[in-house]
Every structure is written in C-alpha cells, then in structure tokens.
Amino acid sequence: MQNEAMSDIANRVAAIRERISAAAQRAGRDPSEITLVVVTKTQPIARIEQAIAAGIVHLGENRVQEALPKIAALQHARPTWHLIGHLQRNKARNAALFFDTIHALDSLRLAELLNRARAESTPAERRPLPVLLQINISGEAQKEGFALTGGREDQQHWPALLVDIAQIAALPYLRIEGLMTIAPFTSDPQTTRPVFRSLRHLRDRLARHFPGIAWQHLSMGMTNDFEIAIEEGATLVRIGRAIFGERTS
Ligand SMILES: *Cc1c(COP(=O)(O)O)cnc(C)c1O
Numbered sequence: 001m002q003n004e005a006m007s008d009i010a011n012r013v014a015a016i017r018e019r020i021s022a023a024a025q026r027a028g029r030d031p032s033e034i035t036l037v038v039v040t041k042t043q044p045i046a047r048i049e050q051a052i053a054a055g056i057v058h059l060g061e062n063r064v065q066e067a068l069p070k071i072a073a074l075q076h077a078r079p080t081w082h083l084i085g086h087l088q089r090n091k092a093r094n095a096a097l098f099f100d101t102i103h104a105l106d107s108l109r110l111a112e113l114l115n116r117a118r119a120e121s122t123p124a125e126r127r128p129l130p131v132l133l134q135i136n137i138s139g140e141a142q143k144e145g146f147a148l149t150g151g152r153e154d155q156q157h158w159p160a161l162l163v164d165i166a167q168i169a170a171l172p173y174l175r176i177e178g179l180m181t182i183a184p185f186t187s188d189p190q191t192t193r194p195v196f197r198s199l200r201h202l203r204d205r206l207a208r209h210f211p212g213i214a215w216q217h218l219s220m221g222m223t224n225d226f227e228i229a230i231e232e233g234a235t236l237v238r239i240g241r242a243i244f245g246e247r248t249s
Contacts, residue, residue: 056079083095084104106133107146108167115174133176137183178214
C-alpha cells in the first residue's frame with residue numbers, strides 16, 4: 001500500500017510538471033521560469049515526505065500554527081517554506097522566523113511586524129525576508145489583500161498603495177519580490193484570465209514606479225486555474241489538490 005501511495009503522489013507531481021511545461025510553451029515561456037509550490041495544508045508528514053521524495057523543494061502552508069510542527073519535522077530535507085495564507089499579526093513573529101517567503105503580505109502594519117521580528121533574530125536569519133504583496137484584484141469582499149481592481153475606484157486606492165509600497169520597500173529586513181492574488185474559485189477561464197492579466201499589468205505598472213524593486217514574481221494559479229495563470233505570466237503556482245487529492249478536512 002505504502003508503495004502504491006508513493007507512486008501515486010510521484011505520478012501526480014510528474015503529471016503537473018508536464019502540464020506546467022505545456023502551458024508555458026503555449027505562452028512562449030521557458031518552463032524553468034515557473035516554480036511549483038506544493039500546498040501541504042491538512043496533509044500529514046508522511047504524505048509531504050512523498051512529495052519531497054518526488055523531487056519537490058517548495059512547500060506551501062496557509063496557517064503558521066499548522067506549519068510549525070511540519071517545518072520542524074522536515075528540517076532534514078531542507079525544503080523552502082512559503083506562507084501562502086492570510087497572516088494574523090500575532091503570528092507575524094513566527095512567520096518571519098520560520099518561513100522562507102511570505103506570499104500574502106496585505107498591510108504596512110504587518111510588514112513592520114515582520115521586519116522587526118527579522119531584525120531581532122539571530123545574525124544567520126537576519127537576511128531580508130522575501131515577501132509578495134497580496135492584491136485583491138477580483139474585488140471580492142471576503143478576500144484579503146490590498147484593494148486594486150483595475151476599476152474606477154482605483155483612483156482612490158492607487159495613491160495609497162504607492163505610499164504603502166514605498167514604506168514597505170524602505171524596511172531593511174524585507175524584500176519585495178512581486179505580487180500574489182487568488183482568483184475567484186472557478187475553473188472558467190473567462191473569469192480567471194482577466195484577474196491574472198490584471199495582476200501582471202499591475203506588476204508592470206509598479207515596476208515603472210519602483211524600478212529599484214525586482215518585481216520578478218507573480219504568485220497566481222491553483223489546482224483549478226494554474227494553466228491559465230501560467231499563460232498570463234505566473235512564476236509561482238500553488239497547487240494542493242491536484243497532487244494530494246481532495247482535502248477531507
Ligand atoms: C489551499 C490554497 C492553495 C491550493 O489550492 P488547491 O486548490 O488545493 O490547489 C493555493 N493558494 C492558497 C492561498 C491556498 O489557501
């Protein structure tokens with residue numbers, strides 16, 4: 001049974017890699033520009049180890065409390081840990097100390113807390129923490145992130161966003177590397193493609209405003225929609241169910 005399960009996860013990883021390559025080629029992109037972040041929330045250590053055995057290096061969790069024991073248990077494998085979910089301020093310290101990159105930075109206040117935690121850490125960990133700014137492009141009320149929908153209301157949000165970004169960029173122990181978004185939960189490309197395209201356009205616009213920031217990453221695309229996201233420029237895709245199956249909890 002163990003072996004069967006193992007090959008199952010390895011097979012799914014291989015299948016996803018193929019689909020990533022095919023989507024990249026359709027868009028005239030080099031598949032090596034795209035990093036597969038395997039989302040391990042709700043998965044036990046043994047199954048995560050199977051993904052690692054299949055060559056996966058980048059792991060994503062959306063809750064700090066759930067992630068900490070996994071990070072400790074898998075230390076020997078030296079994976080790169082991505083925090084992909086909304087971060088509460090009282091978890092900022094552990095997030096800054098135990099994660100390698102934060103995808104869902106959604107306020108200046110949170111950035112300041114992450115920066116301070118990193119500043120107070122051991123010299124070895126005092127390197128700048130890579131962060132992505134989460135943007136609520138689809139404008140759904142229940143979604144986290146800086147508000148910027150590409151619509152008319154942006155006239156008021158845009159100047160505020162520029163001020164926040166300037167201040168985050170000035171924090172010495174954080175490094176802005178790009179943007180992240182979550183599309184509406186659907187596999188309909190007519191809904192998701194404009195969301196991903198807007199995030200790319202926003203990135204291009206911010207790159208003109210802040211040429212000193214690299215802006216190299218677009219974290220977008222999940223099981224339902226990662227191929228569309230890659231066609232629209234994703235560099236980090238966050239995939240859980242397509243590798244581990246439907247979550248039961
Ligand atoms: C759970 C989660 C994912 C992975 O979603 P799947 O549908 O399982 O691929 C990606 N991003 C975030 C922010 C998530 O919370």
